[in-house]
Structures are given as C-alpha cells and as structure tokens.
Amino acid sequence: MPFCKKFYSLGLGCAKNQVDSERAAAELLSADFKIAKSPKESDVILINTCGFIESAKEESIDAILSILKNKKAKQKAIIYGCLSQRYGKELAKEIPEADFWLGNYHTGMLLETLGFESQAKSCKANPPRRIRNFEYPHHAYLKIAEGCNRACSFCAIPAIRGKQVSQSIENLVNEAKQLEENGVQELSLIAQDLSSYGTDLYKKASLQPLLEALLKNTKIPWLRLMYLYPEHITDGLLNLMAKEPRICKYADIPIQHASDKMLKLMRRKYTAADLRALLHKMRESVPGITLRTTVLLGFPGETHSDFEELMNLAEEIRFEHLGGFIWSPEEGTSAMKLKEEQVAVETARLRLDALIERQEEISAEKNEALVGKTLDVILDSIAEESEFHFYARTQGNALETDNIVRILEGSGNIGEIRKAKIVDAEAHELDAVLLD
Numbered sequence: 001m002p003f004c005k006k007f008y009s010l011g012l013g014c015a016k017n018q019v020d021s022e023r024a025a026a027e028l029l030s031a032d033f034k035i036a037k038s039p040k041e042s043d044v045i046l047i048n049t050c051g052f053i054e055s056a057k058e059e060s061i062d063a064i065l066s067i068l069k070n071k072k073a074k075q076k077a078i079i080y081g082c083l084s085q086r087y088g089k090e091l092a093k094e095i096p097e098a099d100f101w102l103g104n105y106h107t108g109m110l111l112e113t114l115g116f117e118s119q120a121k122s123c124k125a126n127p128p129r130r131i132r133n134f135e136y137p138h139h140a141y142l143k144i145a146e147g148c149n150r151a152c153s154f155c156a157i158p159a160i161r162g163k164q165v166s167q168s169i170e171n172l173v174n175e176a177k178q179l180e181e182n183g184v185q186e187l188s189l190i191a192q193d194l195s196s197y198g199t200d201l202y203k204k205a206s207l208q209p210l211l212e213a214l215l216k217n218t219k220i221p222w223l224r225l226m227y228l229y230p231e232h233i234t235d236g237l238l239n240l241m242a243k244e245p246r247i248c249k250y251a252d253i254p255i256q257h258a259s260d261k262m263l264k265l266m267r268r269k270y271t272a273a274d275l276r277a278l279l280h281k282m283r284e285s286v287p288g289i290t291l292r293t294t295v296l297l298g299f300p301g302e303t304h305s306d307f308e309e310l311m312n313l314a315e316e317i318r319f320e321h322l323g324g325f326i327w328s329p330e331e332g333t334s335a336m337k338l339k340e341e342q343v344a345v346e347t348a349r350l351r352l353d354a355l356i357e358r359q360e361e362i363s364a365e366k367n368e369a370l371v372g373k374t375l376d377v378i379l380d381s382i383a384e385e386s387e388f389h390f391y392a393r394t395q396g397n398a399l400e401t402d403n404i405v406r407i408l409e410g411s412g413n414i415g416e417i418r419k420a421k422i423v424d425a426e427a428h429e430l431d432a433v434l435l436d
C-alpha cells in the first residue's frame with residue numbers, strides 16, 4: 001500500500017486503554033507518521049474501542065459510525081481494543097467502512113497491518129517512547145499488568161483481556177524513567193487488579209517491591225495507586241504508603257458490594273467482615289488516606305436488605321469518593337447463568353441514587369473539614385475564561401476522576417506541586433490560594 005503520512009487517533013474507555021492509545025500513536029510516530037488534528041486531514045484513522053459494559057459498547061459504535069461516515073476510499077481505518085477484540089468479526093460485516101478490525105493492542109501490530117513490516121519489526125525490538133499526554137503532560141498512567149486472573153461473575157474483562165500478564169519491575173522502572181525525562185510529575189499505577197501485580201511473574205504479589213524500585217530509581221514526586229482489589233493489601237504496602245511522602249495517600253479500591261450474599265454471587269474473594277477490617281486498617285495505618293470506591297447495584301438476587309448492608313458500610317467507612325454502576329448482563333460472564341431473581345432497573349436506579357445522595361453529603365462534609373488547611377496541590381491547567389487562575393488537585397484526588405481545586409490567587413506553572421491554603425469547599429470542588 002502507498003505510504004500514508006498522517007494519522008488521527010481516538011481513544012475511548014478507561015485509563016488502561018489510554019495507555020494503549022499513547023503506545024499506538026508512538027508506534028506510528030516512530031515510522032515517521034505525523035499526527036492529524038481531525039479525521040478529515042488523516043490518511044489513517046485509529047479508533048481504540050471499549051467493550052466493558054453495554055453503554056461503553058454503544059459509545060464506541062457511535063464514535064466509529066460518526067467518524068467513518070465521511071471516510072474517503074483512500075483513507076484506512078483501523079479499529080482495535082476491547083470491543084473489536086470481542087465483536088470484531090460481527091462488526092466487520094455491519095460496518096464495512098472500517099478496513100481492519102484488530103483486537104487488543106500490542107506493539108507493532110498497526111505498522112504490520114499497514115504493510116510496514118521492517119518498521120514494525122524494529123518497533124517490536126525496541127518499543128518507542130510513549131507520547132506525552134497532550135492535555136496533561138505532567139501526568140501519565142503506568143500500566144503495570146494486562147488482563148486479570150480473577151473470575152468476578154459480572155465481569156467480561158478476563159474474557160476480553162485474558163489472564164494477567166505483569167510487566168517486569170525492570171521494564172516498568174525504565175518506562176517510568178522515560179516518562180520522568182519527559183516531565184511527568186505524577187504517575188498513576190493502573191492494572192485490572194493492582195494488588196495481584198506480580199503473582200504471575202514473581203509468584204507472589206509484588207506491588208510493594210515495584211513501588212520501592214520506582215521510588216529508588218526515579219524522583220517522580222507523586223505515585224498514585226488505582227484499582228486495588230481488596231486482597232493482598234499487605235501491612236508492608238500500607239506502611240510504605242504511610243511513611244513515603246511521594247506515594248499519594250490515596251487508594252482506589254472497588255468493593256462492588258458489602259453484603260456477604262452479594263459478594264459470594266459476584267464471586268468476590270472476601271466477606272463484608274474482611275472488607276470492614278481492611279478499610280479500617282487502611283484508615284489507621286495510613287493517616288489521612290483518601291479512599292475511593294466503586295459499587296455495583298442491581299445485581300441478580302439483590303434485596304433491599306442487601307442494599308442496606310451496603311449503605312451501612314458506606315456510612316461507617318465514609319469514603320471520600322464513591323461511584324456506582326447498575327448491573328447489565330454481559331455476554332460471556334457467569335452472572336448470565338444465575339437463577340436469582342432479577343432486579344428491576346428502576347429499583348437499582350433508586351438504590352444507586354439514594355447511595356449517591358448520601359455520598360454527596362459525606363463528600364461535602366469531608367471537603368468542608370479541609371477548609372483552613374494547607375495542602376500540596378498539583379497545578380493541572382490554566383483556568384481559562386474564569387475568575388480562577390488554575391485548576392489543581394490534592395493528593396486525595398485523581399486526575400479526571402475526583403475533585404478539583406480551584407486556585408483563586410497565585411501564579412505558577414503547569415505541573416508544579418505547590419502549597420495551597422483551602423479557603424472554601426463544596427462536594428466536588430475546593431477553592432484555594434497558593435502560598436509559596
């Protein structure tokens with residue numbers, strides 16, 4: 001095929017997909033492609049899709065249709081990622097405008113598909129540096145493992161992404177060093193199940209040694225832990241979080257539910273008592289820790305009393321951040337075979353709304369308690385066309401996930417970590433002034 005010069009890339013879905021989109025862009029850049037600002041200006045269109053739940057699938061399909069409706073015959077469109085891995089064959093028949101339906105991303109696959117065999121080979125031998133996040137160049141995700149060895153009954157991820165494959169500590173340290181050289185100030189560690197990192201490669205959970213290696217070999221000021229399954233969270237890991245100021249006092253720990261019956265049906269490997277003990281221990285061992293969680297409502301068999309158990313736990317733990325989903329039947333998951341009574345979507349919605357309503361109050365109270373305190377904040381972006389100077393975040397808030405800090409006074413540069421005094425608070429925003 002003729003050499004194509006410009007590519008347009010669209011990444012959908014989670015942070016793990018974002019890392020793949022950045023790698024995919026780096027792959028084409030390494031073969032002298034240039035970035036096109038719009039699909040119209042491109043020779044190659046890349047769409048990295050998400051197929052996690054029904055709404056994500058719909059979003060991916062809508063995006064594909066909307067971008068490809070104006071595609072010209074000489075342009076090449078490559079669809080890859082979860083949705084394509086799962087339904088590529090079927091979708092290829094329904095959306096013939098796309099030229100290639102590839103699965104999960106691996107280095108070299110795009111160049112190979114486009115006929116650049118030798119560049120693909122050198123790319124595989126020496127994976128190119130990931131490009132920087134254009135919007136937030138001071139932040140990067142570090143994907144420490146792919147896939148998942150668990151079998152949660154509602155989740156299609158193991159079927160889509162396969163068994164867990166951890167990256168070696170050495171490779172991850174090298175990637176982190178490159179990102180540091182590129183100006184990254186905050187590194188968010190991600191995987192499907194961060195706490196099981198290394199159980200495949202090193203035969204034991206190895207998040208703590210990985211963190212120690214990252215601390216020793218880089219000077220990146222903020223390291224953040226996302227998606228910790230509530231197992232293998234060791235005392236050693238918590239002690240390290242407590243004593244090391246460069247590890248954000250933050251843990252994203254999706255609990256899904258808090259009724260033993262539901263946890264069993266969901267095939268989670270812990271009980272409500274285990275959860276309580278762990279979450280209290282995290283609060284005690286890591287003073288000031290921010291806890292984020294995600295819950296799943298309306299799973300088959302859920303009764304009002306199961307829901308109340310979840311409400312009670314949320315009330316007791318007082319998570320700083322809590323998000324929720326309503327269960328939808330996903331092909332290839334064992335939950336599809338459950339004989340338990342189905343929960344009407346309206347009932348699930350009412351339960352989720354009630355939980356979120358209470359959470360809003362807790363979040364507001366938690367934020368109000370910060371007023372008058374001096375905290376470190378990272379400056380994320382200039383607040384254009386507003387009374388504020390910057391949008392920033394504290395260690396307790398993950399990028400594009402949690403609350404923002406609106407900086408009312410002070411000057412600085414994007415990516416700087418500065419002292420700020422919190423002067424006002426709402427449920428999802430803090431107002432602050434820079435101090436130094």
Ligand code: SF4
Nearest residue numbers: 148150152155157192
């Ligand atoms: S831990 Fe459970 S929910 Fe998370 S990716 Fe693995 S199977 Fe899915």
